[in-house]
Amino acid sequence: MFGHPDAAALTHLGLFALQHRGRESAGICTSDGTRLVRHAGMGLVNDVFDGACLERLRNPAAIGHVRYSTTGSCVDANAQPLLFEYAGGQVGIAHNGNLVNAAKLRRQYEEHGCIFRTSCDTEVIVHLLAKPAHQRKPDPLVHVLNHLQGAYSLLLLFPDRLVAVRDPLGFRPLCVGRLGDAYVVASETCALDIVDAEYVRDVVPGEIVTITAAGLDSRRFGDDPGGRGGACVFEHVYFADPSSNIYGQNVHIAREKMGRALAREAPAEADLVIPVPNCARCAGIGYAQESGIPLGRGFTTNHFAGRSFIMPDQRSRDREVRMKLRVIKDAVAGKRLVVVEDSVVRGTTTRGKMGALRRAGATEIHLRVASPPIRHPCFFGIDFPDPSELVALHRSVEDVRAFLEVDSLYYLSLEGMLSCVKMPPDKYCTACFSGRYPVEVSEPLDKFVLERRNVRMFQ
């Protein structure tokens, strides 16, 4: 946010609205026009900030970040925004996405004498920026961005300006809003809504937006991807908030459509449609409307279960599902159910929920998943578990059905899913479903690629 006296407090609200995007750490970095200050820590937004802290950060320009780690451990040093000083002065940086050539770049820079304080892929971007040879280029930032491969929606805060960048394939969403004379940049529109900012437009793939006291300026960078794109379709399926608009489309509406498409592709004979809370509620509504089967409520959620909980013993870890979700026994007993899920990853919690419905007396369970089977790792910013843990990896749909112990199981087809989103199919990255990666990934990547356990020599 740039140009509002309460930028820190409003950024704080914005982070709160985006809390679903990351719960490991939270941070804010602000500028008074000449100098940056930063506060960041592990935990939820409400754990990291208090009033005194926001008071210290009170400045007219601010960037914030909530993190769920896709590169680097969940440790303090990695909490973003990161704040660095280099020959150009101070810079704060917040990164959504994942670079696929971070390890290679880091090795290069280390060999040239650079030192690293974090295991985030983000830190390497600042090293590139600080390199004198890059600074001498006509447009150093464009020059630097051209070295990066992968997904990056970036916010860079300099003492006198806020710079927003979206990679040329546009893997992650990023939008601009206005609140009076101030500008707001955020991953999702729900962060604009909470501060009453008006949506202006998306930062487009391959665009650099610079906001200064003089206003908003835009320039493009990167090779023209020739009409192709990498917009993460999983944002629509699961990650983004239903109230947000991303990629030019409301998330709830997309999910409702996926539910309708699913009903057309995989009808079922049943008494009730039961969506699994909370995410599948949108698709459930679509399925019910399309199928004509009444929508019911099979679960209630415990609104106080946001935090870790002390269990009497280890065995009761399986109680955790039960603590967040309660089955309404009388609503499902004796009923044939169509259960709608948005996606199935490991399958273990889904299995737990199906078991709970069965024990409550459901006579048939027809599970319908509003997206295709997940069978491939994501290198662009979604932290799926190790592929070996994906339930659909080496299993047929029938095997998954057996594992989940349901009477029937259908996934929405790739085509079906893509028919529900607004842009042409090749503007989306569907790699986790299809295995087709919009960017070549040359070396095997894992989340801890930047953390080495081997002893290096030092004389």
Place this chain on the structure above:
Amino acid sequence: MFGHPDAAALTHLGLFALQHRGRESAGICTSDGTRLVRHAGMGLVNDVFDGACLERLRNPAAIGHVRYSTTGSCVDANAQPLLFEYAGGQVGIAHNGNLVNAAKLRRQYEEHGCIFRTSCDTEVIVHLLAKPAHQRKPDPLVHVLNHLQGAYSLLLLFPDRLVAVRDPLGFRPLCVGRLGDAYVVASETCALDIVDAEYVRDVVPGEIVTITAAGLDSRRFGDDPGGRGGACVFEHVYFADPSSNIYGQNVHIAREKMGRALAREAPAEADLVIPVPNCARCAGIGYAQESGIPLGRGFTTNHFAGRSFIMPDQRSRDREVRMKLRVIKDAVAGKRLVVVEDSVVRGTTTRGKMGALRRAGATEIHLRVASPPIRHPCFFGIDFPDPSELVALHRSVEDVRAFLEVDSLYYLSLEGMLSCVKMPPDKYCTACFSGRYPVEVSEPLDKFVLERRNVRMFQ
């Protein structure tokens, strides 16, 4: 809970499941068979207890309490269960409900030299119990209970026994479950579910259930109410969890029926049925099914908003609604909506939500409330605000409609509501809606009746 080595930890889980019934304070009192220990404090269950604390409480018998105050301030000393010692030994007490003659009894006992440490109505019960004249009666507890007027579901923990009591009119729910050889007593069945206990039966109005190592014993007390009862219908409308069964009926099912009845009583021409999260979701499903108007989703809830939040300034308090509830603009824009609410108390937050839908582009808003207008105070355990703040108090339905700025407004009729619950109408207390109190309330009561501001003389 009685008879389980992990009684404290399981009671802790049970309190967590009942958190919606009270968020001001939480406490647990346990017995090792000879001596009671207690821990209680202000805040949510997760704020009050940690692992070390539960370890200290580890004992085979336990009672717990979550509080939202209907008598007495929100202060530490009032956190239940209360623990006292008297000639009979130690007793821990947890009380759900509200005594209507507490002030009178307290005055009497103070005049006889009793001292009080809390401003809870509960403390007076222990004074009655400790009175030597009462102890000499054949059944002291029954004798004591006969002095009490009003609502009381009580748990009393003595070193060697757990006693559960429900007042003769049965204002508040109370049920018994079994987990192996242990017994569990709880306000709602959702607390049985979370510990995997099996529902056995309700404690019936006017029943004393005593659980010892020898098992469960039951006796009756009080005058026969001649077929009348005081089961709080507002538990079905709003207070209890949808997954719980109370008064012999599932809460979700009752609410769904109220939604259906509402659709019959007050149909509307509209494109979508939008329930207000979270409570009205059940009634919304019923309304949609009965009316044939598709159920939609107009709001998403922020799951991290359980706690207080630091606001940049006072004026942004109205941001609070927005922080918990986000409108899905694209889902309601250009639509004629039937909005279903479970009940309307002050009307201010409802008005805020209606305004948000309107700003998002809803063309018509037809508000349907699945219960009658609330126009009378509750003296039996629901903490409505001061009557002067009830929106429906001196307003016609049309006036309320104008205040809420909706296109049409209908409340479910009293008869309609009572047709959806299982017991005969005169088994319920509908006082907040109808003004008919099942027990005569002789003196004006307010929440702070036991806190005096006047100086008394002392020589």
Place this chain on the structure above:
Amino acid sequence: MFGHPDAAALTHLGLFALQHRGRESAGICTSDGTRLVRHAGMGLVNDVFDGACLERLRNPAAIGHVRYSTTGSCVDANAQPLLFEYAGGQVGIAHNGNLVNAAKLRRQYEEHGCIFRTSCDTEVIVHLLAKPAHQRKPDPLVHVLNHLQGAYSLLLLFPDRLVAVRDPLGFRPLCVGRLGDAYVVASETCALDIVDAEYVRDVVPGEIVTITAAGLDSRRFGDDPGGRGGACVFEHVYFADPSSNIYGQNVHIAREKMGRALAREAPAEADLVIPVPNCARCAGIGYAQESGIPLGRGFTTNHFAGRSFIMPDQRSRDREVRMKLRVIKDAVAGKRLVVVEDSVVRGTTTRGKMGALRRAGATEIHLRVASPPIRHPCFFGIDFPDPSELVALHRSVEDVRAFLEVDSLYYLSLEGMLSCVKMPPDKYCTACFSGRYPVEVSEPLDKFVLERRNVRMFQ
């Protein structure tokens, strides 16, 4: 404190100055003239109070308490001041001392139907006060105090007055100061100093001082003890702060005199006088001056060791002494030392310190203790360990010397000690040294006398 707008904050400062008198719990109770509020909790003053809390307590009259338990467990419910309500209105009570007939009184009152919430002896005082028969007496408070046996310096806060009471034998100190128009009452004068109050006079044994808006009023109660008294001499030896004046005499001066008397009674041939920090520093100065042996410094103290500390393993608990006290090896190596202690209780930490000096190279250690051997329990407010743990209990001085592994050991004689304090010998209680109790103690007492483990019958 009565009559100052900042009474809560100043009481807070006073508690801080008196922190050495109790570290288990801290509390403050204040009055706005019509109503009392209270905050208390476990831990040090700084742990229990924060700014918001003091703001809530901001009222013109306040009493405070820091506790180290001599009756009752170290649990939350026992944190003083206690706050009760009875027919006379509200009363807050803070008690320094120990009643010897509390158990008997409590049994009596329980048999008459009273209920107790704490295991403090203090609570019974309020029951006596509330008893209607007592309230009808011409002077109820005097009537009540006549029932109490033992040590009690009491502060009672009523909405409109502050009452200070000191028992007829004056076991514990209590003094009155003035700050502008306000009055301050405190256990030691160091609490007056910290708030800049001027010392006025002691509350005398058997006096009730009442402070209201109209000023200070005094009356006497109790039987005339015929010139005898119970002023705890151990306050002078160890408990009170050296900067305080109690019983009409400065504590440091008394201790310095004890050091001088000790030098006369038990001279030693040595190179240096080493006082054990911190308490014996006064007596060390006296010993050095009288003996002509130079005073040295053998230890430094770690000022950060106030709190519990995480140890790598259990065996390193003996590291605790070392963490608080460090030996200055070069100052004692090769030296013959006179080590001055104020008193020896269990002997274990003294032994540890002597061993540390020995390991540092001291060639001779002549331990001189500036008080007689402790061989008897205290029933009046000092929490000595179980008598069986007193090192001097069944041991001759020679046996104690051998246990402590020192070259010689002398204790100050009872007469020597009493020659150093200002009042006549029979004004003091020397029971812990002499076994002569100023009040008959009829039943065996221990700290947990008010906590029963037996199951009582309840029908």
Place this chain on the structure above:
Amino acid sequence: MFGHPDAAALTHLGLFALQHRGRESAGICTSDGTRLVRHAGMGLVNDVFDGACLERLRNPAAIGHVRYSTTGSCVDANAQPLLFEYAGGQVGIAHNGNLVNAAKLRRQYEEHGCIFRTSCDTEVIVHLLAKPAHQRKPDPLVHVLNHLQGAYSLLLLFPDRLVAVRDPLGFRPLCVGRLGDAYVVASETCALDIVDAEYVRDVVPGEIVTITAAGLDSRRFGDDPGGRGGACVFEHVYFADPSSNIYGQNVHIAREKMGRALAREAPAEADLVIPVPNCARCAGIGYAQESGIPLGRGFTTNHFAGRSFIMPDQRSRDREVRMKLRVIKDAVAGKRLVVVEDSVVRGTTTRGKMGALRRAGATEIHLRVASPPIRHPCFFGIDFPDPSELVALHRSVEDVRAFLEVDSLYYLSLEGMLSCVKMPPDKYCTACFSGRYPVEVSEPLDKFVLERRNVRMFQ
């Protein structure tokens, strides 16, 4: 510490013993032989670490740090040890002292593209180390150290080794101890004592000590300073703990000697010698012994005053002295006092203490300071205030006397002070007293030299 399974916990104890050297932040970095982990935060050792945290750090090699900032703000990012990764692997670094050419080096490195995360002078050392040209040198570390000017006692932890470095002039102390097979390196011997380690020897100026599984290895670096040195004499005067031995001499003994020298240089006619707690107690003992005037006790200290305290209002900040120090009025009233201080910096707290003695009734106050007037800034690791705040800066001794409102004032002479320490005078840095800096300081330095407020250009 290297080679002990409990290295983290023992380092934790060591930090606790060294807490007087820094209270702003604390941190520990440990190695399991292949990888480093770190935990650091703002506050005292006991605030930053808990048991779970030490458990995570449990490894056989550890370095720790407590910080009081002499370069860089008191912010989180500056908490040491710092942990970096570079081409050589990981390195943790803890620095005591202050580089005088840090700003120049940092500018150079920034111009070559380096980025900085902290405003500590320490970070630049790691950049030097990582530079490929330096790594290719026969002994990279020696090569790097030759670039550094100023004071640095360093601990470097690599996965497989611990390296201790002391600058060629030996500004700050650093010693090696042994605990079984393990080695311990610490600033003061009191940290060896607390873990029961045996003192082996000092790391000598210009020495690199490397500890690996194979044992301890030593090498030298730097130009021969030709018999001159920079051992900070202020460590002896004030900073180090009396129980520690530094520069081959016990701190207490040195201070006692300074007190004796002071008595010879500046005798006084008085009744009592009163040392100002706590630091001047050693010098007070010396003064008393040499002068024959008895040592008295004028103050007691509040052992609970270690932490910040809530004050009723701003004006009562002057209460802070009183909260830590209480005058024993009866001990000083009517007495002529020689008051011994170790040093006087701003003079404001000394003035407050003198005023308190005067108000308590002291008839004469002869202040004797056991070191010369402080008139020059320190660039080597002591954080004196801005020179303009030094009371002696542009004031004669007579003017300082008048400011402090004492009857007479004498400082120990430079020669007198140097006659009390063990090494030849030109082995010490006395710059704060004499203005003679052992190293030329080319550019004006202040604590925030590495924090820029100006906007730099970035394209």
